[in-house]
Amino acid sequence: MDYDRVARAFVPGHVTGLFSIHRTDDPATTGSRGAGLTLADGVTVRLTPSEETVVRLGGERTAIDAVDLVLDAMDRTAFVDVQTDLPLGAGFGISGAATLGTALAANAALECGRSENDLVRLAHVAEVEAGTGLGDVVAQARGGVPIRLEPGAPPGGTLDGIPAVADVEYLHLGDLSTPDILADRPDRITSAGTEALEALRQRPTLDRFMAASRSFAEEVGLLSDDLRSIVEAVEASGGAASVAMIGRTVFAPGKGLSDAGYDAERTEIHPGGASVLAD
Amino acid sequence: MDYDRVARAFVPGHVTGLFSIHRTDDPATTGSRGAGLTLADGVTVRLTPSEETVVRLGGERTAIDAVDLVLDAMDRTAFVDVQTDLPLGAGFGISGAATLGTALAANAALECGRSENDLVRLAHVAEVEAGTGLGDVVAQARGGVPIRLEPGAPPGGTLDGIPAVADVEYLHLGDLSTPDILADRPDRITSAGTEALEALRQRPTLDRFMAASRSFAEEVGLLSDDLRSIVEAVEASGGAASVAMIGRTVFAPGKGLSDAGYDAERTEIHPGGASVLAD
Numbered sequence: 001m002d003y004d005r006v007a008r009a010f011v012p013g014h015v016t017g018l019f020s021i022h023r024t025d026d027p028a029t030t031g032s033r034g035a036g037l038t039l040a041d042g043v044t045v046r047l048t049p050s051e052e053t054v055v056r057l058g059g060e061r062t063a064i065d066a067v068d069l070v071l072d073a074m075d076r077t078a079f080v081d082v083q084t085d086l087p088l089g090a091g092f093g094i095s096g097a098a099t100l101g102t103a104l105a106a107n108a109a110l111e112c113g114r115s116e117n118d119l120v121r122l123a124h125v126a127e128v129e130a131g132t133g134l135g136d137v138v139a140q141a142r143g144g145v146p147i148r149l150e151p152g153a154p155p156g157g158t159l160d161g162i163p164a165v166a167d168v169e170y171l172h173l174g175d176l177s178t179p180d181i182l183a184d185r186p187d188r189i190t191s192a193g194t195e196a197l198e199a200l201r202q203r204p205t206l207d208r209f210m211a212a213s214r215s216f217a218e219e220v221g222l223l224s225d226d227l228r229s230i231v232e233a234v235e236a237s238g239g240a241a242s243v244a245m246i247g248r249t250v251f252a253p254g255k256g257l258s259d260a261g262y263d264a265e266r267t268e269i270h271p272g273g274a275s276v277l278a279d
Numbered sequence: 280m281d282y283d284r285v286a287r288a289f290v291p292g293h294v295t296g297l298f299s300i301h302r303t304d305d306p307a308t309t310g311s312r313g314a315g316l317t318l319a320d321g322v323t324v325r326l327t328p329s330e331e332t333v334v335r336l337g338g339e340r341t342a343i344d345a346v347d348l349v350l351d352a353m354d355r356t357a358f359v360d361v362q363t364d365l366p367l368g369a370g371f372g373i374s375g376a377a378t379l380g381t382a383l384a385a386n387a388a389l390e391c392g393r394s395e396n397d398l399v400r401l402a403h404v405a406e407v408e409a410g411t412g413l414g415d416v417v418a419q420a421r422g423g424v425p426i427r428l429e430p431g432a433p434p435g436g437t438l439d440g441i442p443a444v445a446d447v448e449y450l451h452l453g454d455l456s457t458p459d460i461l462a463d464r465p466d467r468i469t470s471a472g473t474e475a476l477e478a479l480r481q482r483p484t485l486d487r488f489m490a491a492s493r494s495f496a497e498e499v500g501l502l503s504d505d506l507r508s509i510v511e512a513v514e515a516s517g518g519a520a521s522v523a524m525i526g527r528t529v530f531a532p533g534k535g536l537s538d539a540g541y542d543a544e545r546t547e548i549h550p551g552g553a554s555v556l557a558d
Binding site: 104107108111113114115116117119143144147154155158160161162163164165166167201203204205208268270271272273275276277278 | 383386387390392393394395396398422423426433434437439440441442443444445480482483484487547549550551552554555556557
């Protein structure tokens with residue numbers, strides 16, 4: 001084993017705006033349809049070969065189940081250092097990003113010789129098996145504003161995209177528990193998500209995405225009173241806002257949140273997908 | 280018509296390293312399989328609505344058939360300003376980039392509300408109909424190091440990619456005519472391209488791509504004496520090089536050309552695909 005090798009990968013954050021759930025017997029074809037924004041605020045993974053797998057997040061030792069699973073699937077062990085400016089548990093797909101970044105960096109550092117589709121599939125399967133994500137990985141691999149036409153990973157998981165660039169603001173309200181809508185309301189999600197995706201596909205623009213996401217959030221019961229008051233304040237200032245799936249986070253294109261007087265984080269749509277980084 | 284609207288798009292350059300040709304009755308499913316590098320040196324398109332279509336390249340009025348065709352297909356007319364640092368007719372996919380950039384910028388400036396797959400398909404069809412390209416557009420839309428598994432445009436045209444970043448050097452030898460291998464040797468291309476793609480898919484790495492491209496160029500007769508002497512000089516210096524399809528251009532990862540004493544242009548693999556640019 002060559003301990004000198006190190007590789008890094010960047011994976012954009014991903015805010016899901018609307019989705020429907022599709023489960024099969026195979027984690028590679030299990031996933032979600034839907035749409036979201038990939039963000040320049042994302043996750044950087046730095047990986048070094050190691051006798052046993054150790055994962056750090058922001059310098060602290062931690063466990064990310066899907067990261068362990070993807071390394072197991074690649075038959076590798078490594079020291080994995082995950083860094084992000086995004087808040088955890090707030091709906092930005094940190095787990096998917098850490099997992100896909102680990103797959104890309106392990107492939108580079110350990111010369112596994114796998115293709116990008118292979119690595120995306122491994123990361124997607126690990127996320128589904130860990131129960132931490134259904135569509136972030138394929139969206140993060142693509143970048144931009146992904147529309148997930150079909151669930152699952154390559155060679156399935158067909159994607160399209162909204163051709164848009166924009167600044168994006170977000171505000172995370174902290175870690176009160178969110179309703180477990182995946183468990184409580186699967187049928188409502190499937191019907192609302194299918195309807196929202198259909199509306200978006202008729203006119204795949206950023207305006208339509210925001211409207212479809214907001215309707216979806218309303219329909220499935222994710223707009224708690226505190227989130228709703230922020231979304232409505234942005235709208236009253238002439239902007240558009242919705243909430244991340246799933247986490248207590250409001251997001252808005254442009255300066256929607258700061259125009260409404262909130263002290264929000266600012267990022268932008270990331271035009272490209274996940275990639276290894278130069279040495 | 281709103282004459283105030285303007286939009287810009289960036290499309291990476293694309294050097295094809297190996298390919299096979301696949302023609303059908305439908306330009307959307309006609310195309311090529313193969314692999315190439317997308318480059319940070321690319322094409323910027325600035326588009327403004329206009330009563331009639333005018334195309335400029337580097338400030339000079341010109342005609343790019345596929346640009347006219349894609350605007351016709353979108354039922355739009357525009358002033359299209361194309362800028363690039365890449366040499367013309369040298370195998371960098373300038374025509375495909377100008378066409379895809381026009382589609383993206385027209386969609387943004389004229390609020391056509393089309394999806395990215397739609398725009399890629401329109402640009403691919405325009406390129407095929409103009410006879411100026413078979414696979415650049417879908418590769419340029421994706422970015423990175425695209426492997427074109429299946430010919431044609433979305434929903435066909437399945438892609439994979441080599442997960443690699445690298446500096447890339449290139450040297451264009453000027454505009455002597457190149458053998459018309461598409462017309463003269465279609466069978467040789469199909470068999471050599473199929474074999475080269477198969478070898479690459481067994482281990483999709485940058486090293487294997489360079490080797491497969493060099494074998495392909497040899498096999499189909501693109502290594503004229505002057506190109507061969509440069510490729511061999513790079514190899515003698517410990518690097519790897521091949522030639523662009525199709526144009527009198529040698530390319531090499533890293534500092535392959537400058538290490539061999541050539542005064543080459545330097546760019547890098549572009550991690551993302553084509554995208555509209557912020558205002």
